[in-house]
Amino acid sequence: MYDAIVVGAGPIGSYTAYQLAELGFEVVLIEEDEEVGKDVICTGVIGTEAFERFNLPQRAIISEIKSIVFFSPSLLTINYTPSDTLAYVVDRDIFDKEILQAAQRKGVDVYLGEQVRRINTYKDFVEVESWNGNSLETLRAKLVILATGVNYRLQRSLGLGIPPSFLKGAQTEVEVKNLRQTEIYVGRQISPGSFAWAMPLGNGWARIGVLAESKGVSHLEEFLKMRFAGRIKQENPRIVQKRIACGAVKRSVKDRILAVGEAAGQVKTTTGGGIFYGLLCSEIAVHVLQKAFSKGDLSQRGLFQYERLWRSKLGKELKMGQWARKVLRKLTDKQIDKIFRFVREKAFIKKLLEKKVKFDYHASLISSGLKLLRPK
Ligand SMILES: Cc1cc2nc3c(=O)[nH]c(=O)nc-3n(C[C@H](O)[C@H](O)[C@H](O)COP(=O)(O)OP(=O)(O)OC[C@H]3O[C@@H](n4cnc5c(N)ncnc54)[C@H](O)[C@@H]3O)c2cc1C
Missing domain, CATH: 3.50.50.60 (FAD/NAD(P)-binding domain)
Known part of the structure; x- marks a missing residue:
């Protein structure tokens, strides 16, 4: 036995x-x-x-992830480049x-x-x-x-x-022009309460995907049209999807x-x-x-x-x-843009938040972010 x-x-x-x-x-x-x-x-x-x-x-x-650029709904950006490699x-x-x-x-x-x-x-x-x-x-x-x-x-x-619930992870692997670093996109049109990513793999290839509460494939199709039109070599990229546990x-x-x-x-x-x-x-x-x-x-x-x-x-x-996730789901694109603008304008806020970034643990960043960004 x-x-x-x-x-x-x-x-x-x-x-x-x-x-x-x-x-x-x-x-x-x-x-x-x-x-x-x-x-x-x-x-x-x-x-x-x-x-x-x-x-x-x-x-x-x-490949290695050395920096990430976050995009707001109206394409305002926040760059995060730590001193060491973040992830592989x-x-x-x-x-x-x-x-x-x-x-x-x-x-x-x-x-x-x-x-x-x-x-x-x-x-x-x-x-x-x-x-x-x-x-x-x-x-x-x-x-x-x-x-x-x-x-x-x-x-x-x-x-x-x-x-208690599941998310949908939809992804495609494609050849894409001008993708030099990891890109993360947020906004209601991208995926309410969630985000999309473009991850360069080297040699011009990338994994592009969406994490969504529902309809992962259609969110990804929309995202590719909206943000990568004319940049992807494959005409009809093959999209695959799988559910992901959300909670124990x-x-x-x-x-x-x-x-x-x-x-x-x-x-x-x-x-x-x-x-x-x-x-x-x-x-x-x-x-x-x-x-x-x-x-x-x-x-x-x-x-x-x-x-x-x-x-x-x-x-x-x-x-x-x-x-x-619940809080993000309630935010309008305008509110998300406002948060991006606020962080971009206040260098000390960005610095404070960066101090809280840990690749694998997010609770401390979330609670600090909410405290700093709460309207006074
Ligand atoms: C689009 C997408 C992107 C993702 N990206 C990331 C990422 O970048 N980083 C990350 O950390 N995670 C990511 N994940 C999640 C990650 O893939 C999973 O969390 C991870 O694979 C879980 O590992 P596991 O060994 O627990 O399960 P799995 O890798 O799913 O392995 C389970 C195995 O059990 C086998 N199995 C199931 N039932 C039975 C049975 N009854 N009898 C025998 N065998 C069985 C299955 O065939 C499978 O081989 C992503 C998920 C998706 C959908």
């Missing part, structure tokens, strides 16, 4: 399996796709802290494959092309039923880790619940079950980025699991410290992001 079955070989599932195997646990990873990393819908932006803190594949990095853009194909290979090198068994359909929990073990296209297979372990991304079928059936699941642990990554809603509610928060929570999970295994207590109570620790680290961030 395995110590742990990890369901889902996205970056968070593979990294969790890797860490557990490194500690000497017997781990199996089950993934429904035949190949990991292929056609993943993601911009691939990961803050530099993640690469310093975790053992991530450097080879996956394709990765190739998810290489990123996901290399983390999986690292897990395999540590001894993790991997089954690809197997969809987990059912999980039965018993007093001393968990049983996982998966479908390989021809037959149902059954595996047993002491614990199951759900790292299924934005697919919540198993969480629902186990009573863990689903995130009700519970991330049950007896012999633990959810991590987007499977637990551990995604920035401001930007929709899920890799860094997922990795942080994976680290917390492994730390708690090591103790729970040694005590022989994999009950909900034994695993609850994971729930407590990750929520105390990220709970406020998730709530503030949802709240900021």
Whole structure:
């Protein structure tokens, strides 16, 4: 019998399996796709802290984000150029494959092309039923880790619940003229309560996308017409879309079950980025699991410290992001322009806000921004 079955070989599932195997646990990873990393819908932006803190594949990095220019609805700009590189853009194909290979090198068994359909929990073990296209297979372990991304079928059936809401992330990869730095656009016409981005990849290519509360594809089509007309080489760029969790699941642990990554809603509610928060929570999970295994207590109570620790680290961030989203949704384009004008005119305000910028944590910037910009 395995110590742990990890369901889902996205970056968070593979990294969790890797860490557990490194500690000497017997781990199996089950993934429904035949190949990991292929056609993943993601911009691939990961803050530099993640690469310093975790053992991530450097080879996956394709470009660096050194500065960002923000555009208001009437195209007023605010530039942000910190002294150090802010983040990297990765190739998810290489990123996901290399983390999986690292897990395999540590001894993790991997089954690809197997969809987990059912999980039965018993007093001393968990049983996982998966479908390989021809037959149902059954595996047993002491614990199951759900790292299924934005697919919540198993969480629902186990009573863990689903995130309170979802956003739509729509994106295209195109050849674009004159895009030298990362551009972020806000405004009601772009995406109410949200934003659009253009991320240069080098060699003239870019990922352009929109995060939207609904209709991601049509918002992106409009955005491309409005801001990139005549600059994109491809006549009919292929747009892909995927939903993104916006808020945590009700519970991330049950007896012999633990959810991590987007499977637990551990995604920035401001930007929709899920890799860094997922990795942080994976680290917390492994730390708690090591103790729970040694005590022989994999009950909900034994695993609850994971729930407590990750929520105390990220709970406020998730709530503030949802709240900021609500505030932004209510602003008119004129009001957004006014805020841009105000920040541009008052150098000290811009400096104060810049001091609060952290690539992966936004709660402090949001609360300072609201205090500084509140009408007196
Ligand atoms: C347009 C867009 C842009 C984004 N840009 C960024 C970005 O720049 N930076 C960032 O950090 N995040 C970004 N994200 C979010 C990011 O892609 C996710 O948060 C991240 O992939 C979550 O990782 P994960 O390992 O938790 O889940 P996933 O990467 O989704 O992996 C889950 C895996 O589980 C498998 N699976 C699911 N159900 C089963 C089952 N029943 N049986 C077996 N296998 C199963 C799936 O096939 C999948 O391989 C973006 C998302 C979108 C849509």
